[in-house]
Amino acid sequence: MPKIGMEPVRRRALIDAAISAVGERGTLNVTVSEIASRAGVSSALAHHYFGPKEELLFATMRQLLADLGSDCVAALKKAATPRQRVSAIISVNFNTGQFREETVHAWLAFYVEAQNSPHLRRLLRVYARRLHSNLASALADLVDRAEAARVAEAIAAMIDGLYIRRALRDGLPNPASATALVEDYVDAKLSRQVTRL
């Protein structure tokens, strides 16, 4: 059976399995066996490729971040104006795969685990900073720099908060209304400022 070159295939399968297992259960308290069996392999193989369980979870988090990152890059590429760039970032968070129930639960689980694990914490901070800087740089063209930083923080908080509420109430804030809520905030803020473009 051993076909060679299996390593990348298995790694990816295990990570995908981990995402779906964590997402479905809503917690990082999933067993290695559970993940492995979803990926169609034994738990021993999971350890063979990833070593300790933590390592597999780190890889999973990195994958989640990478997915969001590439969605974000793609969305920004299509945006022509600064205001559109802001909308693109908001939209990515609510309208791509990110806002699926499963993914939302996984994100939340990782957020909590980051409290314990400096490594996970660092990964999440990278995401938070990138989100913030993307927003702030788009906003910097629309309002003054200090205000841009503040608005970016508020938008980011609203996005995170809507994720939590999405996870809690069963699917209540749907993508469209979540997007509308954040956009409305942006409009409210921008309408009081002199736009530079």
Place this chain on the structure above:
Amino acid sequence: MPKIGMEPVRRRALIDAAISAVGERGTLNVTVSEIASRAGVSSALAHHYFGPKEELLFATMRQLLADLGSDCVAALKKAATPRQRVSAIISVNFNTGQFREETVHAWLAFYVEAQNSPHLRRLLRVYARRLHSNLASALADLVDRAEAARVAEAIAAMIDGLYIRRALRDGLPNPASATALVEDYVDAKLSRQVTRL
């Protein structure tokens, strides 16, 4: 040694110990022994009073909610105008014991656990609904009803989001700036509306 009438004392001590254990570790994955020893008793006693671990955690969550609730009632009592009532609610979330690092971590942990436990989910939903209705009723005097509901949702999301970010970055959004951010949003929204009061 057995002094009678210990039950309420021990229950309270165990709940307090649970809050601080969960808060410090940032996860509900604390052992009954850990909680019990913080409370100065054996794990067997914890089981004696609360039965299964879950029950102790439910009681802990209920305590957290009750604390927030009474802080909220107290703050609302001092508010004279609708606008002040909105501010009071915002301020409670950021300026009382609620925004301490420990408490924030505990909240987050409970949020995640609620994904698995319908019972916890119900408890949290009560909190979310109360927050929303408090906000919406205050806002209903300032903007039209539909808009009030939307703004309330946005404020609630921002509050939750700032909690997450507070938990993630080490203490970055301090109470004052968190409050300012939300207040600024409220002002931005209200300034575009005809106030009725």
Place this chain on the structure above:
DNA sequence: GGTTATTGATTGATCAGTCAATAAAAAATA
């Protein structure tokens, strides 16, 4: 013959939950 893929079986640790035993307070009974 060395490398890669794969697993079943095993080990060791951790924990939730139980239980029998101890002791003091309170209640019942003599």
Place this chain on the structure above:
DNA sequence: TATTTTTTATTGACTGATCAATCAATAACC
């Protein structure tokens, strides 16, 4: 009042389950 009985408080020791991690063994590849 003196005694026995019941109730309440408390724990150490134990049990059973769960799981992460290891390892030796098997087999295909090159």
